[in-house]
Amino acid sequence: MTRVGRRSEPLPALMAEAALAALADAGVETPDAIVVATMNPEEFVGDGNFASHVATHMGFADVPALRIETATSSGAAAFYAGVAQVAAGLRRTVLVVGGEKMTHLPTPRVSEIIGRSIDPYERRYGATMPALAGLVTRALMTLGGVNAREIAQVAVKNHANGARNPFAHFQQPVSLEEVLDSRMVADPLRLMHCCPISDGAAAVVLNPERGAVRVAGIGHGADTLAVRHRRELTSFVATKAAAREAYAQAGFGPERIDVAELHDAFAPFELMSLEDLGLLPPGKAGRATLDGDTALDGRLPINPSGGLKARGHPLAATGLAQIVECVWQLTGRAAGRQVAGASCALAHSIGGLATNNWVTVLERA
Amino acid sequence: MTRVGRRSEPLPALMAEAALAALADAGVETPDAIVVATMNPEEFVGDGNFASHVATHMGFADVPALRIETATSSGAAAFYAGVAQVAAGLRRTVLVVGGEKMTHLPTPRVSEIIGRSIDPYERRYGATMPALAGLVTRALMTLGGVNAREIAQVAVKNHANGARNPFAHFQQPVSLEEVLDSRMVADPLRLMHCCPISDGAAAVVLNPERGAVRVAGIGHGADTLAVRHRRELTSFVATKAAAREAYAQAGFGPERIDVAELHDAFAPFELMSLEDLGLLPPGKAGRATLDGDTALDGRLPINPSGGLKARGHPLAATGLAQIVECVWQLTGRAAGRQVAGASCALAHSIGGLATNNWVTVLERA
Numbered sequence: 001m002t003r004v005g006r007r008s009e010p011l012p013a014l015m016a017e018a019a020l021a022a023l024a025d026a027g028v029e030t031p032d033a034i035v036v037a038t039m040n041p042e043e044f045v046g047d048g049n050f051a052s053h054v055a056t057h058m059g060f061a062d063v064p065a066l067r068i069e070t071a072t073s074s075g076a077a078a079f080y081a082g083v084a085q086v087a088a089g090l091r092r093t094v095l096v097v098g099g100e101k102m103t104h105l106p107t108p109r110v111s112e113i114i115g116r117s118i119d120p121y122e123r124r125y126g127a128t129m130p131a132l133a134g135l136v137t138r139a140l141m142t143l144g145g146v147n148a149r150e151i152a153q154v155a156v157k158n159h160a161n162g163a164r165n166p167f168a169h170f171q172q173p174v175s176l177e178e179v180l181d182s183r184m185v186a187d188p189l190r191l192m193h194c195c196p197i198s199d200g201a202a203a204v205v206l207n208p209e210r211g212a213v214r215v216a217g218i219g220h221g222a223d224t225l226a227v228r229h230r231r232e233l234t235s236f237v238a239t240k241a242a243a244r245e246a247y248a249q250a251g252f253g254p255e256r257i258d259v260a261e262l263h264d265a266f267a268p269f270e271l272m273s274l275e276d277l278g279l280l281p282p283g284k285a286g287r288a289t290l291d292g293d294t295a296l297d298g299r300l301p302i303n304p305s306g307g308l309k310a311r312g313h314p315l316a317a318t319g320l321a322q323i324v325e326c327v328w329q330l331t332g333r334a335a336g337r338q339v340a341g342a343s344c345a346l347a348h349s350i351g352g353l354a355t356n357n358w359v360t361v362l363e364r365a
Numbered sequence: 366m367t368r369v370g371r372r373s374e375p376l377p378a379l380m381a382e383a384a385l386a387a388l389a390d391a392g393v394e395t396p397d398a399i400v401v402a403t404m405n406p407e408e409f410v411g412d413g414n415f416a417s418h419v420a421t422h423m424g425f426a427d428v429p430a431l432r433i434e435t436a437t438s439s440g441a442a443a444f445y446a447g448v449a450q451v452a453a454g455l456r457r458t459v460l461v462v463g464g465e466k467m468t469h470l471p472t473p474r475v476s477e478i479i480g481r482s483i484d485p486y487e488r489r490y491g492a493t494m495p496a497l498a499g500l501v502t503r504a505l506m507t508l509g510g511v512n513a514r515e516i517a518q519v520a521v522k523n524h525a526n527g528a529r530n531p532f533a534h535f536q537q538p539v540s541l542e543e544v545l546d547s548r549m550v551a552d553p554l555r556l557m558h559c560c561p562i563s564d565g566a567a568a569v570v571l572n573p574e575r576g577a578v579r580v581a582g583i584g585h586g587a588d589t590l591a592v593r594h595r596r597e598l599t600s601f602v603a604t605k606a607a608a609r610e611a612y613a614q615a616g617f618g619p620e621r622i623d624v625a626e627l628h629d630a631f632a633p634f635e636l637m638s639l640e641d642l643g644l645l646p647p648g649k650a651g652r653a654t655l656d657g658d659t660a661l662d663g664r665l666p667i668n669p670s671g672g673l674k675a676r677g678h679p680l681a682a683t684g685l686a687q688i689v690e691c692v693w694q695l696t697g698r699a700a701g702r703q704v705a706g707a708s709c710a711l712a713h714s715i716g717g718l719a720t721n722n723w724v725t726v727l728e729r730a
Contacts, residue, residue, distance in 0.1 A: 033585070039413070040407050040413060042405050042407060042408055042478070042481050043407055043408065046481065046485075047481055047485055048404075048405060048436060048478075048481030048482050049435070049436040049481065049482035049483075049590065049716065049717040049720060049721065050434075051434070051435055051721060052435070052436070052482075052587065052588075052590050052716065052717055052720035052721045053590050055587060056484075056589050056590040056591070056594075056720070057590075060587075061587060061588060061589040061590070061594070062587050062588065062602070062606070063587060064585035064586065064587050064606075064721075065435075065587060065721070066433060066434070066435045066442045066445075066446070066585070066721070067433065067434040067435060068431060068432065068433060068434075068446075069415075069416070069431070069432045069433075069434060070414070070416055070417070070430075070431050070432065071413060071414040071417070077431045080431075081431070081433075081446055081449070083453075084446070084449040084450045084453045084455055085449045085453075087453035087454070087455065088448075088449045088450075088452035088453035089452070090448075090449055090452065090583075113407070113413075116407050116411065116412055116413030116414065117413050117414035117417075118414075119421075120411075120412055220398070220429035220431070221429065222417065222420060222425075222426060222427050222428060222429050222430060223417075223426060223427065224421050224426040225414065225417050225418050225421040225422075225426070226421070229421075229426070237427070241427070241429075351414065351417065352414040352417055355414060355417035355421075356414065356416060356417045356429075356430070356431070
């Protein structure tokens with residue numbers, strides 16, 4: 001993957017950087033096929049037909065390439081599509097590469113583009129992603145018994161991890177006070193509860209032979225586009241469904257997971273996801289986070305990369321960046337943030353406001 | 366599929382109409398997964414996260430859905446992605462649905478949106494799809510020995526077929542003179558050489574059991590995004606590569622094809638594709654078309670649906686509409702345009718200016 005952050009290179013160059021690094025790492029010269037993940041290159045950078053665009057830019061004009069999109073979880077979806085091609089025997093070696101370039105646009109325009117993922121009726125009332133996440137957070141605090149310090153600690157922990165990750169957007173620790181004192185964005189969400197707007201790319205090479213890491217299971221879960229049509233706000237059914245499917249395929253459950261990358265676009269989402277994924281019992285995630293259980297040296301390290309909060313969230317790159325981090329953790333290459341002896345890792349990606357979520361379980365082979 | 370044309374319904378409604386018809390036809394109540402094809406819903410209709418959007422609109426909010434895009438061949442790409450999921454054993458019953466809504470926008474805006482598929486450097490010099498297709502047509506006439514009457518006859522034939530298709534955008538025949546006298550769009554391409562701007566949707570249901578029609582092979586071919594980087598203009602290498610792969614999977618070649626749906630976004634493309642696909646020998650497509658060999662009652666009926674020219678070209682719907690027509694032809698349900706005894710059909714879809722092409726071969730089971 002590339003370093004995430006404010007990057008001056010054009011998007012195809014970022015994606016090529018990640019892709020060529022992944023191919024070199026895998027010892028592959030030319031893949032048989034390419035799966036490209038970008039959320040909305042037409043509006044973010046003005047170019048479409050992006051699979052052909054990126055493949056040509058990388059020097060693979062004659063390699064078949066297609067694009068996958070499931071909003072902010074597009075990277076995870078592309079990984080699934082690549083796995084399906086390999087598992088079907090249609091392709092042997094598939095390059096999966098995702099990326100996004102956003103920092104060159106004014107924030108209101110980025111917000112408008114990301115807002116297209118929201119139910120149009122709710123959008124018409126002014127709903128933005130942070131506004132809907134604010135609603136969810138309020139429900140979590142009122143009905144779920146989570147408190148402000150527990151939520152803030154997610155950001156503190158993830159910044160501490162990001163400070164150890166040379167690929168992270170933010171590499172500075174933050175204190176609980178800084179998070180709690182940061183400016184309000186969408187009550188009760190403050191600036192330091194929210195992931196940044198980032199540029200970056202990440203890539204993975206798949207093949208059917210036994211490698212260092214094996215895909216144990218992939219699950220895909222869905223929910224209503226409209227938040228108002230949901231039965232509850234304190235849990236994401238799309239995460240639960242994706243986890244059920246991934247664990248069923250893997251043949252084991254959350255008890256085997258040593259380390260996980262979760263979709264903390266908003267800090268409270270990490271707490272919800274810990275419980276939705278069965279990694280912690282209902283109602284326990286906030287306390288466990290304050291107690292350090294999910295810290296790098298805790299019982300169950302979560303987001304060693306820094307997560308979306310500190311590594312950054314270049315949309316369609318994110319699902320793949322999570323998988324890259326898992327692979328590095330499983331193969332002992334996570335340098336200053338290595339979780340000792342990790343043999344099973346989980347990546348969890350949220351598309352839109354949890355309409356299209358993915359859970360990928362990876363094992364050391 | 367829906368009737369193609371100027372439709373007043375919103376895009377999700379068109380896609381639901383096609384999808385629910387396909388599910389009813391297949392006797393399936395709820396699919397296990399959905400693959401959605403739209404080329405650029407963000408700019409055409411202002412909404413993103415479109416897989417979740419469409420799934421929710423159809424009443425399948427809890428069915429996992431993802432979106433595929435390869436510019437104007439997105440429908441064919443989605444079909445491939447669905448086949449990969451089923452062939453991999455990841456899903457049993459997959460609904461593939463594609464659609465586009467464009468007629469509500471002014472033509473220059475549609476042209477701008479479609480133009481994002483063109484290499485940015487060439488676009489900066491004013492290249493549009495018709496302009497590039499005009500270049501290709503000029504090369505075909507100068508170097509390929511194709512004449513104006515041969516090219517015009519493609520449109521005449523496809524309008525004659527469209528007149529027999531209740532789903533077609535245009536259901537009126539046109540004369541050779543009308544085509545040759547229509548206004549110039551991009552010299553030597555005239556208005557009646559070009560497909561219309563259309564709204565519409567099409568859908569297919571896949572499952573691993575033996576049905577009425579079987580997927581014999583799917584090929585995917587790629588070429589440089591930039592037209593100036595190509596070795597020749599009178600042939601599309603992406604079509605040739607896709608055909609090679611599809612025939613290799615099928616275990617037979619073009620000699621077995623009884624009927625085909627080809628991507629005649631511009632009339633001369635049908636002549637090029639006939640030869641690129643090996644359906645006719647090099648240099649013979651123009652004469653054969655004038656002689657009526659590719660007419661509905663000819664030796665090798667091409668575009669019985671009316672093709673992109675007369676059935677219309679609702680972008681991401683098109684690749685699936687071609688497959689729907691093939692299925693109807695193979696199962697004797699093409700009513701007034703039935704090709705007698707068709708047992709093997711081919712669909713050919715072009716993405717962008719032939720950067721991302723697909724060939725699908727279908728057989729009566």
